[in-house]
Amino acid sequence: MLMGLFNDWVVIMLMMIGLYIVIAHGNLIKKIVGLTLFQTSVFIFYISIANVEGGTAPILADDITLYSNPLPHVLILTAIVVGIATTALALSLVVRIKEAYGTIEEEEIQRQDNQTPEVKKEGKQS
């Protein structure tokens, strides 16, 4: 009976994997990959909400009466493209951090910050 919730659990697993990567890994690119995973799990969640048993894609046709819910599709469609734009922004910050510090490992960045406290540099903490 609880199999009806199976999709939600898969989404939660994916989301937690993403969260784990963000927390436990020091590499900034790995963190961004983790965030992307997290993001995609939310997409999957919305799309699975939109699904209707026996429904079809929300494009109107004469002999079809049951459609999937189009609203989550719209929200996620735009969210994906906005997601790539913001990911690109994050990646460009990583590039600048690499140029400023010579590394993209979070701990090394913090160590360099502690060594030179008089030089104000901002380390990015995702």
Place this chain on the structure above:
Amino acid sequence: MVVAIAIIKMKDLFAVVMLTGIYGLLSASFFVAMDAVDVAFTEASVGAGISTLLMLIVISMTGRREKTTRHKPFPALLIVAITGGLLIYGTLDMPYFGSVDAPSHSHIAARYINDSMQEVGVPNIVTSVLASYRAFDTFGEVIVIFTAGIGVLALLSVTHRPEDNDKFSTINDSMHEQHLVVRIVAKMLIPFILLFALYVQFHGDFGPGGGFQAGVIFAAAIILYAMLFGLNTARKVINQTFIQLIAATGVLIYASVGVASLLSGGNFFDYNVLSNDPIAGQHLGILIIEWGVGCTVCSVIIIIFFNFAGRREIQQNNGSKYDTNQDLQ
């Protein structure tokens, strides 16, 4: 799912990025299975294509090895387990998967499905909701994309140094001549990709597609060209200033439709007043704003790619200069 776990294990960032691409493709096919064709279209081009490409460019600049992590994984694992457990407890109240009477289907979705044909006259409900009912929302998202493009431009934009460029084009040419087969095949494919993008753009009313997808596909074609024929050749085809102008024009087109409907006596983005016949007005409005969205998305992605790739060229150039200096010493 399995792919996601593999992503944690991998230390080699190159493999991680490739797995992300596979993951994007898998989720796109999941979206098709869930009847969300428009979303699947977008995810396939963005998740499996553009984002993988951008990450590859970045790791080529920052190095592909990840240091062995010295964080203690147990606190992280504990937090993750607790959050996950609470979320699973929360799902016990959720409606079952695919049930018709779920709360999300009972409010406004019924109106979109039943009345959009009379009110908007566009068979693809996703397009009519995106561009007409929720046009204001979409406008905001377009502005977010535009702002992200500006942000990347501000962080990574490079000043042109012509003397370096000449040197580079020779290096690039010698490199690209090795891939003759790939170049010829791509040369044949690119016009079709561009044509397909335009088809997706204008056919969004009737089938899956629209400005967002078309913009991404169009940009993908140009990125393919830039990768195979060198950045400088691509820069000659597509002027940097011109493309920035296009990005701004896209937002402007979108906004001007809203202002036009205001001036004609309707609400902001109320397309009914754009023409004598409300349905024709809706069609016109949707067509124009999809065009605006397509312009902005396409040019922003091209801007992002050019800036990343240009940055990388500069870095490589500096690197090779240092190398030669060290050799001399």
